[in-house]
Amino acid sequence: MNKKQAIIIVTLLVLIVCAGVLATKFRSPLFYVNNTDLDNDNKSAISLNDNSSKSTASKSDLFAEGRLDRGQKDQREIETLKGIIDDKSVSADKRNEAQQKLMLLTDDDSKCNKVETLLKSKGFKDALCSISDSKVTITVKNSSTKLTDVQLRDIKETVTNVTKIRNIEVLPVTQ
Numbered sequence: 001m002n003k004k005q006a007i008i009i010v011t012l013l014v015l016i017v018c019a020g021v022l023a024t025k026f027r028s029p030l031f032y033v034n035n036t037d038l039d040n041d042n043k044s045a046i047s048l049n050d051n052s053s054k055s056t057a058s059k060s061d062l063f064a065e066g067r068l069d070r071g072q073k074d075q076r077e078i079e080t081l082k083g084i085i086d087d088k089s090v091s092a093d094k095r096n097e098a099q100q101k102l103m104l105l106t107d108d109d110s111k112c113n114k115v116e117t118l119l120k121s122k123g124f125k126d127a128l129c130s131i132s133d134s135k136v137t138i139t140v141k142n143s144s145t146k147l148t149d150v151q152l153r154d155i156k157e158t159v160t161n162v163t164k165i166r167n168i169e170v171l172p173v174t175q
Helices: 003-026 051-056 059-086 092-121 149-163
Strands: 126-132 135-142 168-174
Touching (some): 092 135, 135 149, 149 168
Parallel strands (some): 135 168
Antiparallel strands (some): 126 135
């Protein structure tokens, strides 16, 4: 390997590391597809199907699309809040309020991920958690359409332990 090849390899490695750091710092994928780009044709970013055919989507797509939608909504809200925080013309009270909302949003996102992971570890095939104000909605993939009392109690106990919220709606989805 000559000197020129070594310089090219080192430069490429530095660029890869920088791209990874930036992606991690901004907590978004490097190539982000905005939903508004696809709104003209009423198509979603994940399935590229018409909205009318969403009822035929498989159950695993329901969970994947739910997570994707939640992530995109959270990312848009984070960008808005960061814009408010970074704007020097905004009052200190508004910036503090935006910082509090940002911390709450990231905390809720962390709690949702933790609940989903815990429910999967308890034997459910998949789980989707959504926290809004003072209510938690849990969608679980189960082998039957009705959950047993033990399963319901276990889900509610797990959600309450993680989120400290008692208003819980559980929606079972069959395989």
